[in-house]
């Protein structure tokens with residue numbers, strides 16, 4: 612079983628921190644495909660993972676010392692930033708896009724709504740150096756980390772290095788991110804052959820398979836393609852065209868994972884929809900006839916109010932309570 616990182620020894624209730632009795636590194640859930648990330652150069656170790664976890668929640672990575680990865684990626688919201696269309700970064704600046712839920716990142720062939728980042732090991736450079744997120748530079752962050760005796764000790768433990776390099780910082784964060792595995796939702800139980808859906812969820816799943824699964828496919832709930840799902844005639848955000856410089860890619864965004872989508876509102880690259888009901892209304896009544904509209908959405912989707920409710924019910928089966936409350940993925944006592 613994936614996710615059992617720590618066995619809490621009940622005979623030692625006096626300990627303040629969870630005691631890592633046995634550490635299980637990366638394990639592929641049986642109903643998932645092979646991960647995209649090749650762990651060969653960076654196998655997940657207990658020390659590397661714990662270090663990545665501490666870094667993820669440490670504002671030391673930002674220029675102001677006030678913003679951490681966890682400021683915009685909150686566990687209780689499936690690691691999204693609930694209720695915020697755009698997240699607040701350094702100096703109260705607002706970013707350009709909505710903070711997405713994070714899960715199953717070791718399976719991602721590309722990152723960001725436009726797929727502009729193609730490797731989990733370089734992913735953190737974007738938020739660290741974005742002027743509206745953490746507003747720093749890798750050089751500055753490395754100076755700050757190297758000035759910290761605590762971090763020098765932890766990097767020594769994890770990677771046996773005397774001075775901290777940016778590569779090792781990225782390795783540690785990649786270890787933490789690749790362990791963010793959401794695979795214990797009701798949807799997963801269904802995929803594992805258990806009969807867990809109620810009648811409404813079953814009806815919703817049928818609708819999902821008919822109209823949504825062509826893009827939000829498989830256990831990962833995405834095929835990672837770039838599609839225009841008809842939000843605007845002319846998208847203000849270039850989307851995939853920002854990377855390819857091809858006007859035909861304007862308004863195409865990476866098909867997002869729907870894991871924990873119930874908790875990660877608001878929705879879409881710009882957080883324009885506050886509720887799942889609004890998302891379904893978009894797909895059923897507001898698809899814009901943009902020239903780049905995905906083929907899969909050319910035929911109108913017509914649903915009754917009851918069918919819409921069933922579909923929303925089904926979408927909540929992606930909620931994974933074990934994932935969002937997993938102690939090993941939460942802020943550790945080391946951060947306090």
Ligand code: HEC
Nearest residue numbers: 679680683698699700708709710711722723724735738744
């Ligand atoms: C100020 C808020 C903010 C901070 C701080 C932040 N992020 Fe993000 N994160 C975002 C936003 C917004 C996006 C979406 C950007 C886009 O699509 O262009 C994002 C995207 C991502 C993605 C890609 C997800 C996907 O679906 O492709 C990952 C992974 C990620 N962040 C990890 C991190 C890590 C690791 C850190 C810390 C080093 C971090 N983030 C710091 C707001 C933030």
Ligand code: HEC
Nearest residue numbers: 822823826838840864865866867878879880890894905907
């Ligand atoms: C043609 C491919 C395609 C189809 C079919 C499709 N989607 Fe999407 N979906 C996308 C893309 C692309 C986005 C991201 C758009 C953006 O970021 O602005 C998205 C975004 C979403 C989101 C928002 C996720 C988030 O975290 O912001 C939800 C929810 C969603 N889709 C549900 C559905 C449902 C339900 C259906 C079926 C009725 C469906 N989708 C059909 C491509 C598709």
